[in-house]
Amino acid sequence: MNEQQGLLIGEHFLMGDYAAAEGAIMAGCRFFAGYPITPATEIAERMSIRLPQVNGIYIQMEDELASMNAALGASWSGVKSMTATSGPGFSLMMENLGLGIMTETPCVLVNVQRGGPSTGLPTLVSQQDMMQARWGSHGDYEIIALSPTSPQELFDLTIRAFNLSEKFRTPVLVMTDAEVGHMTERVAIPPPGEVEIINRPQVRKGDMPPDKYRIYQDLHPDCGFDTVSPMAAAGEGYRFHITGLTHDEHGYPVMNAEANEWNVNRLMSKIRDHRDEIIQLEEHNLDDAEVVVVSYGISARTSLWPIEQARNDGIRVGYLRLITIWPFPEKRIADLARRIRAFVVPEINMGQIIREVERCAAGQAPVFGVNRPGGEILNPEKVEKTIRQAAGQM
Amino acid sequence: MPREDTINGERLKLSGYEPTDQSDWVTGLHPMDEMLRGERLPHIWCQGCGLGTALTTFISALQWLEKNQKWDLDKVAIVSGIGCTGRVAGYIRLDSFHTTHGRAIPFATGLKLAKPELNVVVFSGDGDIAGIGGNHFIHAARRNIDINVICVNNFNYGMTGGQVGPTTPHGARAVTTQYGNFEYPFNLPYLAAAGGASFMARWTVLHARRLEWTLRQAMAHRGFSFVEIIAPCSTSYARWNPEGQGLDPQKLRRRGLEVMKHYQKVGKIAHHTHPKDATITVDGNGLITEIIEGVFIDDPKPDFQAAIEQMAHSAKEKWIAAKKTLDERLQLPGRTDYVPRTEVQLGGFGGQGIMSAGNIIGQAATIYDKLRASLTQSYGPEARGGAAGSQVVIASDPIHHPHLIEPTSMIIMSQEAYAKYVVNLSAGGILFIDDGLVRLPRNHRQDIETFGISATQIAEDLGNSRAANTVMLGFWTAIGGVVSKPAMIQSLTDSVPPKTIEVNLKSFEAGYRKGLRIKGRQ
Ligand code: SF4
Numbered sequence: 001m002n003e004q005q006g007l008l009i010g011e012h013f014l015m016g017d018y019a020a021a022e023g024a025i026m027a028g029c030r031f032f033a034g035y036p037i038t039p040a041t042e043i044a045e046r047m048s049i050r051l052p053q054v055n056g057i058y059i060q061m062e063d064e065l066a067s068m069n070a071a072l073g074a075s076w077s078g079v080k081s082m083t084a085t086s087g088p089g090f091s092l093m094m095e096n097l098g099l100g101i102m103t104e105t106p107c108v109l110v111n112v113q114r115g116g117p118s119t120g121l122p123t124l125v126s127q128q129d130m131m132q133a134r135w136g137s138h139g140d141y142e143i144i145a146l147s148p149t150s151p152q153e154l155f156d157l158t159i160r161a162f163n164l165s166e167k168f169r170t171p172v173l174v175m176t177d178a179e180v181g182h183m184t185e186r187v188a189i190p191p192p193g194e195v196e197i198i199n200r201p202q203v204r205k206g207d208m209p210p211d212k213y214r215i216y217q218d219l220h221p222d223c224g225f226d227t228v229s230p231m232a233a234a235g236e237g238y239r240f241h242i243t244g245l246t247h248d249e250h251g252y253p254v255m256n257a258e259a260n261e262w263n264v265n266r267l268m269s270k271i272r273d274h275r276d277e278i279i280q281l282e283e284h285n286l287d288d289a290e291v292v293v294v295s296y297g298i299s300a301r302t303s304l305w306p307i308e309q310a311r312n313d314g315i316r317v318g319y320l321r322l323i324t325i326w327p328f329p330e331k332r333i334a335d336l337a338r339r340i341r342a343f344v345v346p347e348i349n350m351g352q353i354i355r356e357v358e359r360c361a362a363g364q365a366p367v368f369g370v371n372r373p374g375g376e377i378l379n380p381e382k383v384e385k386t387i388r389q390a391a392g393q394m
Numbered sequence: 395m396p397r398e399d400t401i402n403g404e405r406l407k408l409s410g411y412e413p414t415d416q417s418d419w420v421t422g423l424h425p426m427d428e429m430l431r432g433e434r435l436p437h438i439w440c441q442g443c444g445l446g447t448a449l450t451t452f453i454s455a456l457q458w459l460e461k462n463q464k465w466d467l468d469k470v471a472i473v474s475g476i477g478c479t480g481r482v483a484g485y486i487r488l489d490s491f492h493t494t495h496g497r498a499i500p501f502a503t504g505l506k507l508a509k510p511e512l513n514v515v516v517f518s519g520d521g522d523i524a525g526i527g528g529n530h531f532i533h534a535a536r537r538n539i540d541i542n543v544i545c546v547n548n549f550n551y552g553m554t555g556g557q558v559g560p561t562t563p564h565g566a567r568a569v570t571t572q573y574g575n576f577e578y579p580f581n582l583p584y585l586a587a588a589g590g591a592s593f594m595a596r597w598t599v600l601h602a603r604r605l606e607w608t609l610r611q612a613m614a615h616r617g618f619s620f621v622e623i624i625a626p627c628s629t630s631y632a633r634w635n636p637e638g639q640g641l642d643p644q645k646l647r648r649r650g651l652e653v654m655k656h657y658q659k660v661g662k663i664a665h666h667t668h669p670k671d672a673t674i675t676v677d678g679n680g681l682i683t684e685i686i687e688g689v690f691i692d693d694p695k696p697d698f699q700a701a702i703e704q705m706a707h708s709a710k711e712k713w714i715a716a717k718k719t720l721d722e723r724l725q726l727p728g729r730t731d732y733v734p735r736t737e738v739q740l741g742g743f744g745g746q747g748i749m750s751a752g753n754i755i756g757q758a759a760t761i762y763d764k765l766r767a768s769l770t771q772s773y774g775p776e777a778r779g780g781a782a783g784s785q786v787v788i789a790s791d792p793i794h795h796p797h798l799i800e801p802t803s804m805i806i807m808s809q810e811a812y813a814k815y816v817v818n819l820s821a822g823g824i825l826f827i828d829d830g831l832v833r834l835p836r837n838h839r840q841d842i843e844t845f846g847i848s849a850t851q852i853a854e855d856l857g858n859s860r861a862a863n864t865v866m867l868g869f870w871t872a873i874g875g876v877v878s879k880p881a882m883i884q885s886l887t888d889s890v891p892p893k894t895i896e897v898n899l900k901s902f903e904a905g906y907r908k909g910l911r912i913k914g915r916q
Contacts, residue, residue, distance in 0.1 A: 006713055010720065013757035013767075031508045033500075052709035057507045057702070062533040066500035069493065073473070073504025076491065077512065081504065099494050183796055184753065184769035186760035205468075234489040234505060235512050237468040241431070241484055243492035252434060253484060253492075304794040380795060 078233030115374020126374025289318025442650025444625025496527030535589025556630025566680030728764025741811030752784030872909025
C-alpha cells in the first residue's frame with residue numbers, strides 16, 4: 001500500500017478534531033505525540049488509528065512536556081510532527097515551544113481552547129489562550145498562530161500550519177476551541193495533487209561537505225534557500241549541534257549580548273519580514289464600513305448573523321476575520337482606524353485581541369469589546385447591540 | 395561553578411563567519427580529535443571534574459563500536475539536557491541536541507521513534523534525569539524504548555553552584571543543606587529497574603576501562619539501557635563534603651584526585667547485584683562509605699519496534715476495509731428545494747445512541763441531501779452513561795450560529811431529557827418521544843405537536859433494543875421531513891456496525907411506517 005492510498009479524500013461529515021488530524025496527515029505529518037486532554041483528545045485518538053495506516057508513528061507520552069519534546073525530536077529526524085492539547089497542557093508545552101522556536105524546529109501544535117484559568121472548564125469553549133499563544137513562552141520571539149471557524153477550516157488551516165512551519169522552520173500554532181473542535185460538519189478533502197504541500201529546505205547526505213554546513217546560516221549560496229537555512233536531519237552525516245542556548249550559525253552556544261541580538265533578531269525577522277505572506281484575513285464590506293467587526297474563530301462566525309441584522313437595518317458594518325492571529329495585521333487595522341467610526345471586537349475571553357486592535361488603532365477609532373469568559377459562544381443579540389452602540393445608535 | 399565561555403564568541407565571528415581553507419574539524423592534536431568539536435574547546439568544565447573522563451570513556455566506547463562492530467557513527471545521535479553534563483552534547487562530534495532541562499529523554503524518544511535506524515544516547519546529569527526529568531526517566535524505562543541513558547551523578551547541581559539534588563546522600567552537605575541533607579536520595583539503577591529497564595549498571599569514573607566496556611554493551615543493548623557514572627564535582631560537591639574538604643580551593647585538580655582516591659577505597663565491584671541492594675552507603679556525616687558497582691541487570695527483552703510493525707500491519711488492513719466502504723458510498727443527487735434553518739434537539743441517556751443518531755441525521759443532510767448541517771454534542775462529566783444531548787442545525791444557507799436558538803424539532807428518549815429540553819422547544823415545534831420511556835406530565839405543553847412511538851419496545855421485538863434510536867429516526871423522518879428518506883437510509887448504513895445493518899434498517903422502516911400512518915391520519 002503506498003502512502004497516498006492511505007489518505008482520506010472526498011466529502012465527509014467530520015468532527016473538527018478529526019478534521020485537524022486528517023489535515024495533518026494530508027500535509028505529510030507522520031508523527032504525533034500527545035497526552036489525553038479534553039477537548040483535544042479526539043485529535044490524538046484519530047491519529048492513533050490513522051498514523052499506523054500511513055506508516056506514521058503515534059505515541060502517548062507521560063505528559064505535555066514530553067509530548068512537545070517528542071514532537072521536536074521527531075522533527076529533527078526529518079519527519080513532520082505534531083501535538084495537540086488544551087489549556088493546562090498548553091501551559092506545560094510553553095517550555096518546549098520555546099525550544100522549538102529557538103532551535104528553529106518545524107512542528108505544529110493544535111490548542112483546542114477550553115475555559116480557564118487552571119483546570120477551568122474542561123468541556124466548554126473559550127478563547128482565553130490567545131495572548132498565551134503570543135507570549136506564553138519566555139523571552140522575545142515571533143510566533144505564527146492560525147484560527148479556524150469550522151471543521152473544514154480546521155482541516156485547511158492545519159495543512160497551512162504545516163506549510164508555514166516547514167517554510168519558516170518554526171513551530172506553528174493552530175488556535176482552535178472546544179466549539180469548533182467538537183463540532184461536526186461537512187469537510188471536503190481534495191485529492192492530494194490539488195493540495196499545496198510545502199516541505200522544509202533540507203540538506204541530505206552528500207549534498208555538501210559537512211564542515212561547511214551552517215545550520216543557522218541565513219542565505220545559503222550553495223542551496224539557494226532564501227528565508228531560512230536548510231535543515232539537516234539526524235543521521236545524515238552533518239554532525240550538527242543545536243541548543244536552546246543563545247547560539248551562532250553553527251548552533252554553538254555563545255554567551256554574550258551581541259550573540260543574543262543576532263539570535264533574537266533572526267528569529268523575529270524571519271517572521272516579520274514575511275508578514276504579508278503569512279497574514280490571511282477574510283474581509284467583507286469594508287469599503288463603505290463605518291463600524292468594523294474584528295474577530296476570529298468561532299466568535300467571528302457567530303458575529304456574521306448579527307452583522308447581517310445590523311446591515312439590514314442600514315448600519316454600515318464591515319467584517320474583518322483574522323485567519324492568521326499572529327503575526328497581527330497591524331497595518332490593516334491602523335489604516336482602517338483612520339477612516340472608520342469604531343471597531344467591535346467579539347471574543348470569548350475578557351478582552352485579549354481587543355488590546356491589539358486598540359494598540360493598532362492608536363486612539364484613531366474607539367474599540368468596543370463583546371466579551372464573556374468561557375463556557376458558551378457569544379450571544380448574537382449582545383454582538384448586535386454592541387454594533388449599534390459603536391455606530392452611535394444607542 | 396563552571397567557567398562561562400566567552401572566548402568562542404570572538405573566535406567564531408558571528409554571522410560573518412568564514413570557514414578557513416583547512417577543514418575546521420580536525421586539529422590533529424589529540425587522539426580523539428575526530429570525535430571532538432575542536433572549535434568548541436577548551437571546554438567549560440572545572441579542573442578535577444569527572445566529566446572529561448566520562449566523555450572520553452564514552453568516545454572510546456564509540457570508537458570501539460565503530461572499529462569492531464562496524465557502527466556508522468553518522469547514525470549516532472546524542473541528546474543532553476541542562477547542567478554541566480548537559481554540555482557533553484556540545485563537545486562531541488555527533489548529531490547533538492542540547493535540549494531543555496530534564497527533557498532529553500522525551501526528545502530522544504521522538505528522534506528514535508521517527509527514525510529507528512539511529513542509535514540514540516541521552517547523556518545528562520543526575521539533577522536533569524532524576525530531578526526535573528524523573529518522570530520521563532521512569533516512563534522511558536517502562537516503555538523499554540531502545541535508547542541508552544547515561545547519567546553522570548555527582549550528587550549535586552554543579553552548574554548552579556552546588557545545591558542539593560535528588561541523589562545527594564543523606565547527611566551530605568550542599569550549599570542549600572549546610573546542616574546536612576535531611577532528605578533521602580534515589581538509588582538510580584533501582585529506580586530504572588522498577589521502571590522496567592532491561593539493562594542497568596554503575597561505575598565511578600575511576601573505573602574508566604570497565605566503564606568503557608559497559609558503555610559498549612549498553613549502547614549495543616536492544617531496549618532501554620541505563621548507566622550511572624559516579625563522578626567528582628571538584629568545585630561544588632567536594633568543597634562541602636569530607637572527600638575533598640579542607641583542600642585549597644585553588645587546587646581543584648587535587649580535590650578531584652582526592653575524590654577519585656576515595657572512590658578507590660569505597661568502590662566495590664559486585665556484578666548482578668539486585669538493584670535494590672546496589673546501594674551507595676554513607677556514614678552519619680554524609681561521607682560515602684561504599685559504592686556498589688558493576689552491571690546489575692543485562693536482560694535483553696524486545697523493545698516495541700516489532701510491536702509497532704505488527705500494529706501497522708493490522709491498521710492498514712483495517713484502512714483497506716474502511717476505504718472500500720467509503721468508495722462504495724452511494725452518490726445521491728441531493729435536494730434542490732430550499733430548506734430554512736431547522737434546529738433539531740436529540741436527548742436521552744448514555745448508551746441509547748443519541749450521539750450517533752445526531753451524527754446520522756447530520757451526515758444524511760450534508761453528504762447525501764447536500765444541505766448544510768452542524769452537529770454539536772453536550773455531555774457534562776456526568777454524561778458518561780448519564781444524560782446525553784446532541785443538537786443538529788440543518789439549512790440550505792450557511793450556518794453562522796451552530797447552537798440551537800429556536801429548536802423546531804426534538805427527539806426525546808428519557809424523562810430526564812424531557813424535563814431538560816422540552817421547555818426550549820419553540821411554539822409550534824414538533825416533539826417526538828419514545829412513549830415507552832417518557833410519560834407526559836399533566837401540564838404537558840399544548841402549544842407544540844407531540845408524537846409518540848414505543849421505539850425501544852419495537853426495536854426489542856425486532857431483535858435489538860439498541861436500535862431504538864433508529865426507530866425514532868424513521869419516525870422522525872416520516873413526520874418531520876427535514877431530511878430525505880434515501881439520505882437517512884444511506885447514512886444509517888454507513889454508520890452502524892456491518893452486522894447490525896439489517897436490524898437497523900428494519901427498525902428504521904418500522905418507525906417510518908408508523909410515522910406515515912400517523913401523518914396520513916392527519
Ligand atoms: S560538575 Fe562540578 S566540577 Fe564539574 S564542571 Fe560542573 S561544577 Fe565544575
